[in-house]
Structures are given as structure tokens and as C-alpha cells.
Amino acid sequence: MALLELSGISLSFSGLRALSDVSFSVAESQIVGLIGPNGAGKSTLINCVSHLYRPERGSILFNGQELVGRSTPEVAAMGIRRTFQNLELFREVSVRENITLGLVYRYRAGILSDFLNLPSARAMRREANAETAAIIERLGLNDVADVRVCELSYGLQKSVEMARALAGRPKLMLLDEPAAGMNPEESRRVADTVRRLRDENGISILLVEHDMRVVMSACDRIVVLDHGEKIAEGTPAEIRNSPAVIKAYLGEDDDHA
Amino acid sequence: MPPRKLVIFLVVAVLAALPFGLGNYGYYILASVMIYAMVGLSLNILIGMGGQISIGHAGFWALGAYASAIVVTKAGLPFLVGVLAGGVVAGLFGALVALPALRVQGHYLAIATLGFALFVQQMLFEWESFTGGRQGLFVPRPSLFGTEMQSDFGYYYVLLAIFLLLAWIAHNFAKSHTGRSLMALRMSAVAAECCGIPRPKHVIIAFATSAFFTGVSGALFAHLLGHLSTETFSLAASLSFLSMAVIGGLHSRGGALLGGFYLALAPEVLREFKDAQMVIYGVLLILCVQFLPGGLISIVDVVRSRLGRKPLGTP
Amino acid sequence: MIPQLVVSGLALGSIYALLALSLVLINKATDVVNFAQGEMAMVGTFVCFTLLARTGLPLVIILVLAVPIGGLIGIVTERVTMRPLQSAPPINSLIATIGLWMVFHHGAGWIWGYDPVRFPSLFSPNPVNILGARVAENSLGIVGVSFLVVAVLYVFFEYTRAGIAMRAASMNRRAAQLMGVNIGRVSLTAWGLATAISVVSGLLVAPLTFLDFDIMFAVLLKAFAGAILGGFNSLVGAVVGCLVIGVIENLFAAYISASFKDTFAFAIIIAVLMVRPQGLFTRQIAKKV
Structure with missing residues (x-):
């Protein structure tokens, strides 16, 4: 099929x-x-x-x-994930945050635990951060991980978009x-x-x-x-x-x- | 102690020390600072994080105030229950107002929220049996553990505690996955949706949370004022809230606090200008948008970046 | 009863339509919704009132002078407040117009006082007979003046260079810029033109009640409602939308509830935004990604 x-x-x-x-x-x-x-x-x-x-x-x-x-x-x-012809990135935030946002939908604590920063919310953040770090490592984006996307070259921005799409598995x-x-x-x-x-x-x-x-x-x-x-x-x-x-x-x- | 925690500790210490040496009027002004700053937090969430505009927050404020007053006077429930009820009622309406926000953005949303606030004001005015209509409604003083707080001195500390609680919640929200998803939608709705982040859910959360905060503030204000009338919740109040939030700074909890000080103190400072006062507010708002779009808090950030520190506004 | 209500509704609606035209003009040319438009119209009307009281010029001359007065208010406002925000996020411009609302609204109260004043009317309230219906003369006058303004606007957009440049800019700002359209001048023209038109609406509404600093707020809401009904980016849509609002408002006040007659405008706003945000007369165009 x-x-x-x-x-x-x-x-x-x-x-x-x-x-x-x-x-x-x-x-x-x-x-x-x-x-x-x-x-x-x-x-x-x-x-x-x-x-x-x-x-x-x-x-x-x-x-x-x-x-x-x-x-x-x-x-x-x-x-199903995608990249865009003219790049659609979260430009004002870091490479790391862009990638995390690509996988964050899988790590949801309840809204109440987000408001009160309960252990379940913290655990979700830890897991998401770990997975983000692994992707950054694997794609060799370590040097720019904490740079804001808008400060990167066009080519690097394309890689970030690809990395964000990959984060969605x-x-x-x-x-x-x-x-x-x-x-x-x-x-x-x-x-x-x-x-x-x-x-x-x-x-x-x-x-x-x-x-x-x-x-x-x-x-x-x-x-x-x-x-x-x-x-x-x-x-x-x-x-x-x-x-x-x-x-x-x-x-x-x-x-x- | 890390610098960020130290700053917060110092700010709280100063806020706690402020009432000493002041009289009743000073307590009242400080209490209003806290009440306004809570609305500032709510706009921090809605506009700063969510990128949604509202020029109708007086509507949520009114709902909170009247809901609490009615719960306390007509149902005889304790003060804190009333405050919570105020937040919940406003929050439910916030979720309702989010529905048009799902379809439209920017200017349209501004018009819709404006309409909502005027509708609420009119409803409260017409629904006399419940709200007292033109006569208004008397609201008892706040009471905790069975004792009524006669002085605003004590009440100020209650308000300070509630403000700190809400600021903590707003801060948690800003670094939570839900909050960051909301900010992602603001930065690029298309990209965020393609990352699996649903816009409707987050816009509803932003509106409901923001309205809840404003409703709590309105409820606390009702008990400070002692008497409610619909004129308090006019368009002017909505516009003052928006100005305050912009002038303080939309992107941080500190900005909300500065906004609260601005809105409570400006009338005192500008008292001599009488009728021209509101004109000055308007001019200040325009100047702020033009020359200091980050609000007063961004002055702090500029100083900090000179000192090589991370700006406070970042989560 | 109904024909009279409809005609006076159309008169009201054409007043709303003029203000709605101003809102849509500025929105199309610059992507800003000017929340202060009603207040700017009110200030222009007060200036005309002062001129009338001081000089004793005939009312017709004042009505003609309203155009340059409004234009000047619009141009100065654009230069001082909107121009510096041209490249800032749109939300900043929106907030600035709210600042303008405060300045004009309270500025008028400060300068001209808070008491309502009587403003003379060009037209008499006497009824005339048209096709068997008795219709107030001033209703016809209001519709006539509005029609004249719309006609002039039509000529401007169809036959003048500035008008064509504005149409081009409203369709695609970037492309128009590349074709040599001066975006700054388009914005300036839009604000001048829009404010001139809105002052005419102020002069038409002032004699119906009294002139005071609060007069234009209700008009602004109805203009919003009408413009949204018409899709907010169509001049024709805005006019039709406002005429519909005017008629419904009159019938609503007469047969359902007079005290909620201002509130029903929001009901329309919310209903349209929920059901058909692109307005009743325009088709939705998918966003290009």
C-alpha cells in the first residue's frame, strides 16, 4: 500500500x-x-x-x-512535515527553540501543571530538551544552537528548517x-x-x-x-x-x- | 544567589516596604498599583505572548467585579471565593470572545473586543435587578479568616501576595510548552500549525487566561472601591489598560508592574493639568510607541545590556 | 410609518457610510484601522462650528471649507504620528491611533468644553411628499450630500493619477512601490482625503442631535459595523453595509428596543466576524504561502 x-x-x-x-x-x-x-x-x-x-x-x-x-x-x-520555499522560521528565537517547537506537540503536560510548573510540566520540558539536544548534536548544529535564527546565513536557516521538520519524526x-x-x-x-x-x-x-x-x-x-x-x-x-x-x-x- | 533571583527579591522587598510612612490615601494608591499591575500581567499574556489585541479589557474587569460583588453580597460567600468567582466568570467570557478571534486578527479583533466591552457595560446597566443598574452596588470590605480588613494597609499586602502569585503563574506559563507554543503562533502561525500546534486551542487559552487575570483584578478592585457603578468600566478604562501595558512594557512581568505604577501614579503627578490630563496620556502613549516600543522596562534592559547582562524580558 | 423609517434610516446610513469610507480608505492604503477617525471628524466639526460662530459665513461655505479643514487635520496627524511608525509592526500603529483617540477626544473637551452646543442644519426638518411617502427634507439633503461625496471619490479613483496610484498601492504595496508609486505620499493622501470626508459626516450628524465631544463614538461603531458587513476593503461594500445598518437600526429602535439600538451594531459585528469574516459582498482569497 x-x-x-x-x-x-x-x-x-x-x-x-x-x-x-x-x-x-x-x-x-x-x-x-x-x-x-x-x-x-x-x-x-x-x-x-x-x-x-x-x-x-x-x-x-x-x-x-x-x-x-x-x-x-x-x-x-x-x-507529515514540510519545509517552505521562502522559509517559515521563528526568526526572533534561537535555533534550539525552533527545534523544540517542532517537537513540543508530543510533550504536553496539562494546562494546570503548566501554570503551576508542576513536576509533570518540568518532566515534559526535560524530555523535550533532551530530544532537542540530540537532534542538534546529530545535525551538527552545536555551534549555532543558541544563536537567534535571524542572525544566521540563508543556508543555515534552511538547515534549521529541515531540523525542525525532522524533530516531528x-x-x-x-x-x-x-x-x-x-x-x-x-x-x-x-x-x-x-x-x-x-x-x-x-x-x-x-x-x-x-x-x-x-x-x-x-x-x-x-x-x-x-x-x-x-x-x-x-x-x-x-x-x-x-x-x-x-x-x-x-x-x-x-x-x- | 543568581542575579535574576536577587533582582526579584529586591523588588519584592521594596514593594513590601513601600506603605510605611504613607497615610490612608497612599495605601489606596498602592493598592490600585497592584490591581492595575494584574491587568498588566493579563495583557502581557494576551498581547505580549499571544499577539492578540484587546481594547475591551474593561469588560472582563467589570465581569470580575460584579461577579465577585454578587457572590459575596447575594450568596453570602467569603471574599476569596468571590475573587475566584470573578476570575472564573471573566475567564469563561474570555473563552467566548476568543471565538471570533479564531477567525479574525488584528484590527477586526480590536473592533470585536471593543464591541464586547460596550455590550457588557450596557448589560450591567440594564440588568438592574442583579447589578443595581444606575444606582450601582455596594460591596463589603475584604475579609480574611472571618475578620474584615478596615484599612487598605492590610489589603495592600493581600493584593501584593495575589499579584506575586499571578506573576509567578504568568512566568511559568511563559516558559511552559503551552506558552511557548502560543508565542510560536504569534511569530508564524503557518509554521507553528505545520509543527502540529493548533491555533484555536492556544488562542482560547490566551484569552481565557488573560480574562481570568483581569477578572480577579476587577473583583479585588470592587472590594477596594466599596461601590460599583457601570461608569467605572467605560471605554476609557479599556484604553487606560492598553496604554498602561504598552507604556510599562508588554513582554515581561516587570513591565506589567511598571505599567501598574504608571496608571496609578500618573493622575497624581498630572493632577494640575486638569482637563488636559487625558490628552497628555494620549501623547505619552504615541511617544512611547514611537520612541520606546519596548516600554519603560526596556530602559532597564538597555542598562543591563550595557552591563553585559541578559535582558529581563527574555524567558 | 415604514417608508419614513427606511428613508431616515438611509440618511443615517449615509452618514455612517462617509465615516466608513474614511476608515476603509486608510485601511486599504496603509493597513491601519484608524480608531481615532470619528474623533478627528468631531474635532473638524468643532473647528467648523467655531468658524461659523466667529465669521458668520453661510453654512454652505462652511460645508465646503470642511474639506480643506479635514484634509489638513488628516495630513498633520499622518505626518506627526503615523509616518514614524511606517516600518514598525502593525499593532504599534493601531495602538498609536488609540493614543490619537485620547488626544482628540479629550482635547476637544478641553478646548470646547463638555457641554453640547446647537449646530444649525442646512436642511429643514419639514416633510416633503415623495411617491406618497412623507419624508423629512433633511433626510434627503443628507443622502444628497453623501451621494455627492461618493461621486467625487469615484472620479478621483477612476480618473486622477493620485487616485490610481492609491488603488495600485492598496492592491499590492510592494509591487506598487517597485512601479514608482510613492508609498509615503499615498499614506498622506489617504489620511487627508479620509479625514476630509469624515468631517463632512460630522457636519451632517451634528445638526441631528447636538454637537459635543462624544458625538462621533456611536457613529464610529456603526461605521465599523457597516464596513465589516461590506468586507472592510471594499469602498462600495462599506457604503452598502452602512446603508443596511442605518435602516436596520431605525427599524430596530422603532419596533424592538430603543435602549439597545447602539448595542445591536456589535451584534452585527460579532455575527459577521463569526460567520463570514470576509464580509457579505467580497469573496475570500486564500493566503499565499
Whole structure:
């Protein structure tokens, strides 16, 4: 059974079709790339899966459970985490606090014990802090752990966002252009990281990316969107040679081909 | 002793020593400082941590005051039960007001809370059989363990103790997972929700807690004043609360305390200006937003950072 | 009975509509809701009152002068209080307008005293016969003046450079800035224009009761209610919303309860915010992430 199964997803904004009848699936421990020209609906689709948008039609099954109709936090708690194209971090606080906030939903004492700082609240904080420290250690963020996020470089901020997503112990990660704004060397490292996420943590990944080298080297399967419709799906090799894909890209502008 | 604890100890010692050498009027002013500072704490939670605005806190204040007065006079229950009832009633209404806050933010919320406060004021005025309407309501002096406190001197210490208790709760909340989740939602609602932190629950908690604090303050105020009338809980009171919280500093317990001093002492200092007084409050509020957005407490922080210390405002 | 109530309701509603237009104008151009708008209108009306009493100019001239007077109040206020907050978080601007509320409200009491004064009306309260309904002349006058203001505003937004720049800025501030729209000037224009319009609403409401420092507060609440009904970012929506509020208010006061007639505005505010926060006439647009 597929981990994530989208069928017939449609969504429009004030009459404009953003997605129409998109179906595909992501298997357990699979890396699926989502590509397409600008405005093809890639980010919109990611937003549908993480439930920032609610699709008008269609169903999204995750582990056999319907996601449509649930709230964003519920979806996150079920094991779907994401990063954002333009970074959505808690900028004014430290790296450590960002990561803790990524896992804090699992460590809840009652509200009363939070108010009165009862032992149960303190225990929850101790456990959350320990797990945060472990993540920081594992991802090598020790040097910047107590620096405020807004003071970090763009690249480091991206790592922090990834670390925060990992803190949620996801089964599925949605990565929205992790290599945007990076040089070829850095992009290669992104592709590595994506594969490591799968190999070491067993996380399935849905990857939106413009950088074809990253997509081609990291993904097991690729789904191509154009004007909100799925125009192709297959292995990297199949996609590279698909006439429909070449046409969609060349039709828009030559830079991406 | 770590510096933070030392500062708190010194502040409490000074607060405890303040009434000595003052007369009845001085006790009354100090008592109001504590009562206002509690409202300051409530706005610390709502605006400072939650990023939600309210220009209707006089509504919660009124609910607390009337609930306590009614519980004590009509049901004959003890003073502290009345105070708790005041907090609970206001807190329930706070959860109710949070419902529109779930759908709207910022300006809309400000308008909704304004509407709420005016609605409460009108209700209290019209519902004469319960609230005394135009005549108002007499409220007995506070009493503890069966003895009535005739002087505000003793009452001040009760208020100080309750303020410290609420400040401790607010501080716990700020470092708790619930409180930090609330702050995460303020910093980026999208990111927080994608981290599994539900906005509705936290906004309701913020409003209910804030309203509870304000309700407790209102109840204590009723017993200080001895007589309630709806005019006390006008829009002017709501705006004074907001100004006080901003001028003291929205992001720390110390700011709430300074705000309480500001609101209680400014009328004394500015007495000579008579009618122009309120204009000066308005000007001070605007100047504060422009030049000292962190409030008076941020002056302390500036001094501390010169000395190489961590700012007090951080949890 | 009902036709009269409806027409006088429309008159009330068009007074609210002018203030609501001011609120929406500033909100669209600068993302600030000006809680002091009603008080600024009241101060402008008091200035007009003083002018009328001192110079004895005809009322029509005063009504025309209200526009530059209001404009000046708006421009000075924007420069002194809002400009320094342009890059601060929006909550700071909101708090500053509350400071302005205190300054204008109590400033008026301080300068002009707390006693209500009589303000003469341009129009007589005598009834005229229209299509069989007897309607007060001043109701028609109020609707007429408001209609004129709305027409002028329409021309401004459709045909003048400044108006078009403001529309562009309200749609997408960042893009407008890149296209060379001066955001500072847009904010200044919005405050000037909005305050001018709001002073006209003050001049229309003052003769209906008495002029005092409290006069505009109830109007502000109704204007909020109407603007929220209309979605708060649509000028047309605000006008329609306020006309609806005016009529409902009159019918409510006549048939249900006069003492709660001001409170019902909040009921509408809360109901709309709970059920349809985007207003009755606008469609919700999903936030781009």
C-alpha cells in the first residue's frame, strides 16, 4: 500500500484552476520529485498535502487515512512535515527553540501543571530538551544552537528548517525547493541530504525542485505538472525522454530545459 | 544567589516596604498599583505572548467585579471565593470572545473586543435587578479568616501576595510548552500549525487566561472601591489598560508592574493639568510607541545590556 | 410609518457610510484601522462650528471649507504620528491611533468644553411628499450630500493619477512601490482625503442631535459595523453595509428596543466576524504561502 495516495485533487482560486484532477502516490521510503514550469501548481499541491489549502475535490490518503477535512496541526501530528520555499522560521528565537517547537506537540503536560510548573510540566520540558539536544548534536548544529535564527546565513536557516521538520519524526517530508538560491556545490549536498533522510530515517519524501540535477539524482520517481495537470510520471530516465515534458518546458522558457 | 533571583527579591522587598510612612490615601494608591499591575500581567499574556489585541479589557474587569460583588453580597460567600468567582466568570467570557478571534486578527479583533466591552457595560446597566443598574452596588470590605480588613494597609499586602502569585503563574506559563507554543503562533502561525500546534486551542487559552487575570483584578478592585457603578468600566478604562501595558512594557512581568505604577501614579503627578490630563496620556502613549516600543522596562534592559547582562524580558 | 423609517434610516446610513469610507480608505492604503477617525471628524466639526460662530459665513461655505479643514487635520496627524511608525509592526500603529483617540477626544473637551452646543442644519426638518411617502427634507439633503461625496471619490479613483496610484498601492504595496508609486505620499493622501470626508459626516450628524465631544463614538461603531458587513476593503461594500445598518437600526429602535439600538451594531459585528469574516459582498482569497 502506498504511504501517500492522492486521487483527483482539484483546487481553483477565484475561478482560476490551480490544480485539476491530479493523482499519484508516494510509496514507503520512496523519493518522489514534483517538477513543472513556474505556476504549474507544485507549491499549491504541497500546500494541499500539508493542509494549508483544502482541495475542493479529491482525496488524500495517508497510511490509509483520509487527510481532507483535517486541520493543519492534525496532519502534522500524523507524521507529515514540510519545509517552505521562502522559509517559515521563528526568526526572533534561537535555533534550539525552533527545534523544540517542532517537537513540543508530543510533550504536553496539562494546562494546570503548566501554570503551576508542576513536576509533570518540568518532566515534559526535560524530555523535550533532551530530544532537542540530540537532534542538534546529530545535525551538527552545536555551534549555532543558541544563536537567534535571524542572525544566521540563508543556508543555515534552511538547515534549521529541515531540523525542525525532522524533530516531528515524520514519515513523510514535503520539501519545497530545498536547493533554491544555492550554488551547484551546495545543491549537490542537498541531493545527498535528501537521500540520507530516506536511507537513515526511512522517511518518504515529496520533493518540489527546479534544479534538475538535484531532482534527477535524488528521486526514484518524478511527477510532472503543467497548468495544474499531471502531464507525465515515471523514473528520471523516462521523464528525461518524455516528449510531453520537453514540450512543456520548452514552451515556457528555454532556461529550464 | 543568581542575579535574576536577587533582582526579584529586591523588588519584592521594596514593594513590601513601600506603605510605611504613607497615610490612608497612599495605601489606596498602592493598592490600585497592584490591581492595575494584574491587568498588566493579563495583557502581557494576551498581547505580549499571544499577539492578540484587546481594547475591551474593561469588560472582563467589570465581569470580575460584579461577579465577585454578587457572590459575596447575594450568596453570602467569603471574599476569596468571590475573587475566584470573578476570575472564573471573566475567564469563561474570555473563552467566548476568543471565538471570533479564531477567525479574525488584528484590527477586526480590536473592533470585536471593543464591541464586547460596550455590550457588557450596557448589560450591567440594564440588568438592574442583579447589578443595581444606575444606582450601582455596594460591596463589603475584604475579609480574611472571618475578620474584615478596615484599612487598605492590610489589603495592600493581600493584593501584593495575589499579584506575586499571578506573576509567578504568568512566568511559568511563559516558559511552559503551552506558552511557548502560543508565542510560536504569534511569530508564524503557518509554521507553528505545520509543527502540529493548533491555533484555536492556544488562542482560547490566551484569552481565557488573560480574562481570568483581569477578572480577579476587577473583583479585588470592587472590594477596594466599596461601590460599583457601570461608569467605572467605560471605554476609557479599556484604553487606560492598553496604554498602561504598552507604556510599562508588554513582554515581561516587570513591565506589567511598571505599567501598574504608571496608571496609578500618573493622575497624581498630572493632577494640575486638569482637563488636559487625558490628552497628555494620549501623547505619552504615541511617544512611547514611537520612541520606546519596548516600554519603560526596556530602559532597564538597555542598562543591563550595557552591563553585559541578559535582558529581563527574555524567558 | 415604514417608508419614513427606511428613508431616515438611509440618511443615517449615509452618514455612517462617509465615516466608513474614511476608515476603509486608510485601511486599504496603509493597513491601519484608524480608531481615532470619528474623533478627528468631531474635532473638524468643532473647528467648523467655531468658524461659523466667529465669521458668520453661510453654512454652505462652511460645508465646503470642511474639506480643506479635514484634509489638513488628516495630513498633520499622518505626518506627526503615523509616518514614524511606517516600518514598525502593525499593532504599534493601531495602538498609536488609540493614543490619537485620547488626544482628540479629550482635547476637544478641553478646548470646547463638555457641554453640547446647537449646530444649525442646512436642511429643514419639514416633510416633503415623495411617491406618497412623507419624508423629512433633511433626510434627503443628507443622502444628497453623501451621494455627492461618493461621486467625487469615484472620479478621483477612476480618473486622477493620485487616485490610481492609491488603488495600485492598496492592491499590492510592494509591487506598487517597485512601479514608482510613492508609498509615503499615498499614506498622506489617504489620511487627508479620509479625514476630509469624515468631517463632512460630522457636519451632517451634528445638526441631528447636538454637537459635543462624544458625538462621533456611536457613529464610529456603526461605521465599523457597516464596513465589516461590506468586507472592510471594499469602498462600495462599506457604503452598502452602512446603508443596511442605518435602516436596520431605525427599524430596530422603532419596533424592538430603543435602549439597545447602539448595542445591536456589535451584534452585527460579532455575527459577521463569526460567520463570514470576509464580509457579505467580497469573496475570500486564500493566503499565499
